[in-house]
Amino acid sequence: AQSVAQPEDQVNVAEGNPLTVKCTYSVSGNPYLFWYVQYPNRGLQFLLKYITGDNLVKGSYGFEAEFNKSQTSFHLKKPSALVSDSALYFCAVRDATKAAGNKLTFGGGTRVLVKP
Amino acid sequence: DTGVSQDPRHKITKRGQNVTFRCDPISEHNRLYWYRQTLGQGPEFLTYFQNEAQLEKSRLLSDRFSAERPKGSFSTLEIQRTEQGDSAMYLCASSPSATSGVSTDTQYFGPGTRLTVL
Numbered sequence: 001a002q003s004v005a006q007p008e009d010q011v012n013v014a015e016g017n018p019l020t021v022k023c024t025y026s027v028s029g030n031p032y033l034f035w036y037v038q039y040p041n042r043g044l045q046f047l048l049k050y051i052t053g054d055n056l057v058k059g060s061y062g063f064e065a066e067f068n069k070s071q072t073s074f075h076l077k078k079p080s081a082l083v084s085d086s087a088l089y090f091c092a093v094r095d096a097t098k099a100a101g102n103k104l105t106f107g108g109g110t111r112v113l114v115k116p
Numbered sequence: 117d118t119g120v121s122q123d124p125r126h127k128i129t130k131r132g133q134n135v136t137f138r139c140d141p142i143s144e145h146n147r148l149y150w151y152r153q154t155l156g157q158g159p160e161f162l163t164y165f166q167n168e169a170q171l172e173k174s175r176l177l178s179d180r181f182s183a184e185r186p187k188g189s190f191s192t193l194e195i196q197r198t199e200q201g202d203s204a205m206y207l208c209a210s211s212p213s214a215t216s217g218v219s220t221d222t223q224y225f226g227p228g229t230r231l232t233v234l
Contacts, residue, residue, distance in 0.1 A: 004158075034222070043120070043207060043225040044159070090158050101172045102147065102211075104223060106158030 002027045002095045006107035014115055019081040021110045023074045023091030030096040033074040034104065035065055038088040047089075050074060061085070081114045088112075118142060120226035122208050128232045129198055136194045137229045141210030148191050149223055150183055151207040152176065159207055165191060198233045205230050 003026045013019050025031055032051050036044040048059025055067045065076045074091060088111050092104040121140045129135050141148050146167050151159035162181070164172040167188035177183075180198075185191040195202055209223040 036225070041227075041230075043122075043227040044209075046222050046224060049222060092158075102164055103149070103161035103172060103174070104151075104159075105161070108158050109156075 002031075002093050002105045004091050004093050004105055004107035006089075006091055006110045008110050009108075010111045010113065012113050012115065013081050015083050016080050019076075019078040019085065019112065019114070021076040021089050021091075021112060023076065023107060024072050025074060025091070025093040026072065027093055027095040028097060031072075031074075032094040032096055033065075033067060034092040034094075035059065035063070035074075035076050036090045036092065036106075038090065038109075044090065047076070081112075083114050083116055086112055086114045120208055120210055120224055122206075122226040122229050124229060125227060126230050126232075128234065130234050131198060131200060133198055134194065134196045135198060135231065136192055137206055137208075137231075138190060138192050139208030139226060140190045141208070142212070142224055145210035145212045145224075146188065147211045147221075147223075148185055149209040149211075150191070150193055151209065151225075153205040153207055153228070154203075162193075195231075198231075200233045203231055203233045 005024045034049045035047040038044050048057050050057045050067045058064045063078050088109050090109050091107045123138045148165045150162040153159040161174050163183050165185040180196045183193045205228045207228045209225045211221040211223045
């Protein structure tokens, strides 16, 4: 079974400050990890993914995430947050084992509020 | 816009009625996924197609739910005898992998169909 935990329902940060959104995961095999962002009444927009290789992954809109196998974490970061980054962020995992299938398992989401 | 499209964007129905949603994936994407998202929750997997074959179904997909992808292009999701608990956002996604096995490819999501069952 695969699962994702996003321990913070909401993260508040001042514009220009660093932003971190936490994610931990559990899979039987190796993980494929994803971050998506959702704006009100919209679908999910892909930000970045980790498949293999460098633990630091860079994605869209200045976001990056660091894969930590020992801590089973994949935290999303942005060095300087913008008001327009205010949205709902989802971490997702897929087990790389073929038998586990292709479905993504999502966390419960973290709402980010960036204040001017 | 060449992204995933879904129709309708909103659907209000009365309990007991049948509803059908349509998803058009990104052109040439051979994998198509349906997810359901309830308020304040992350999306939950419902089912997945590779071309026209339905390869995986969640236990969430009760007998009242049926999905098809008859020609390997667009897909439909039908809910029969709707219940108030079916109220949710139904999301469709597609990915471009052309090979079998576990895909490393990104799933690209459509805007969703918001269903309200009265």
